[in-house]
């Protein structure tokens with residue numbers, strides 16, 4: 043098995059519980075904690091207003107981010123000027139992005155699902171002696187619980203669930219999926235399993251092909267199979283514990299939100315929900331409760347039938363070619379991503395989990411290169427944005443309080459625990475993505491040639507300090523995309539909105555040429 047195959051065979055790190063982050067209420071609590079300077083002396087307090095009163099607490103505490111408790115007062119963002127670096131210290135041949143490590147999504151909705159002994163984000167600091175190298179996820183307790191690679195396991199439990207769960211199950215076996223295209227609940231269709239294609243913290247994704255192949259749109263589909271938490275998947279009798287009920291409700295909220303939002307979206311650069319294995323997941327407001335009532339012993343599987351992107355996710359694709367994506371390709375991919383996010387924000391949806399793994403490619407880089415000069419180049423989208431598990435439909439000026447996202451992409455205001463504007467957290471994540479494509483490293487990883495001390499600093503610490511800089515592009519004054527990064531990886535009151543990103547020459551030059559109609 044070569045190195046890349048080995049990397050990708052690693053299960054993703056599950057999203058993790060933050061005990062101190064259980065503020066699922068809308069009202070933000072005041073948090074207090076002394077801020078210390080380098081010597082450990084208490085500094086002037088950092089101020090966090092409450093969402094309700096906007097009064098000033100004396101100090102702030104950052105719950106459970108042990109390594110963040112000594113945050114300095116966030117500094118003005120000062121990326122080092124290109125002139126300060128005569129030569130990039132980065133080894134141009136090395137690629138430092140590839141790390142399937144901390145997909146540490148602080149999923150507010152899932153808090154009660156996590157096991158008490160799961161890792162927390164602050165444990166994901168790079169070991170002090172870590173040399174620049176690829177880092178993969180370390181196995182965790184939760185991975186043992188929901189082994190993301192074990193499609194076979196999930197099939198087994200699926201089979202036993204299904205045989206007992208009534209409707210929509212009789213035609214099912216391990217290799218065959220019965221499902222329904224949206225709003226065609228009276229016409230069951232059959233798909234045959236081809237192979238697993240990916241896995242996340244909350245799902246396994248498998249490729250299926252239609253048995254009759256009559257509809258090209260659903261001839262090949264990606265089936266996103268929800269992973270039920272252990273405590274929900276092996277219920278031998280009706281479980282009336284409070285924890286069980288909370289877990290069920292939170293999972294149900296998250297699932298129905300993802301499905302309803304996906305169902306409402308229609309954009310070429312966004313993955314499509316084509317159907318579902320059981321219409322109750324779409325038609326009921328409380329599908330899991332309804333299903334449990336039907337069969338209290340186990341939950342039947344939830345299989346979302348999605349459009350299939352045959353070239354996989356962007357992180358995997360970038361890794362497979364060891365980075366070094368050409369500028370025109372980065373520009374094209376990012377322009378489509380900006381289009382997708384603009385559409386989402388105009389639809390009052392925030393994504394909250396924008397990252398390289400959630401950008402899916404319809405074509406390989408080689409394929410894109412091969413039709414780059416043909417007229418279809420601008421008529422065909424090359425990406426689809428996926429994973430709406432953390433998305434939220436919001437009112438116009440609604441602020442969010444749920445701390446969620448993936449560790450490397452999360453904005454400082456989310457880390458700080460203050461109510462945040464989800465639009466701006468999305469544009470922060472876009473900045474992280476674009477930087478990563480330009481530099482082949484994540485912006486808040488330990489810098490190349492970092493000292494032991496710098497390495498031991500948490501990613502969250504660097505994020506809170508806006509501590510990033512250009513390396514590979516330090517001397518490049520021609521790349522107009524740099525402006526997007528510089529105006530997104532910055533304080534929220536200076537940060538670009540999606541419209542500003544869209545209007546920047548780097549994006550506009552491409553989107554003006556696109557014609558997906």
Ligand SMILES: Nc1ncnc2c1ncn2[C@@H]1O[C@H](COP(=O)(O)OP(=O)(O)OP(=O)(O)O)[C@@H](O)[C@H]1O
Nearest residue numbers: 240241242243244245247264349350351355399429
């Ligand atoms: N429509 C698709 N076509 C091709 N591959 C897909 C598709 N959907 C998902 N994948 C693959 O499966 C992986 C996991 O999917 P997804 O991110 O939706 O799951 P998740 O459990 O919500 O993940 P996360 O832990 O990131 O929240 C993706 O990174 C991608 O590699």
